Amino acid sequence: MSIRVVVPGQLFSYTDGQSRLVAEGATLGEVLEDLDRRHPGLRFRVIDEHGEIRPHVRFFINHQPALALSRALADGDELLVVGALSGG
Template sequence: MTQVLIPSQLTSYTGGATRVEATGATVAGVLDDLDRLYPGLKFRVVDEQDRVRKHMRIFIGQRETRQVAAAVRDGDELLIFGALSGG
């Protein structure tokens, strides 16, 4: 299992949970499992071409990745961050 930190702007998909568990050998696999558990969440993180959206950041532990093909090992922590903007 992978621990996934969910940013506050996506907790409406997880019933308010900021930390959930998912399975997958890659970031894409974890996102697919999250989308199975919490429909609609994946599309907020990646676009139609499976690219991480510009305003989103994904970390595997302390290492940032923009690649959904990046490997995720059992026990890793996946952190999803959304950029804040304002005017």
């Protein structure tokens, strides 16, 4: 199952500067694991050590919020990873 993935600029150091990737998986969690195999360290930037989505990260599948790693995906879906910006 092929999933199109769009990542934010703050993850480019893990993706060799690529903003658009392709990953395999039937769930959000599986897609993130596949991305981490191809781009080591990426998963830990969006998922914490307890296996939870980090508070500053949001996932959208076909423009709909995905709140759990168990969220199912279908072939051809688009996963958008959004990271909050902070500063003052």
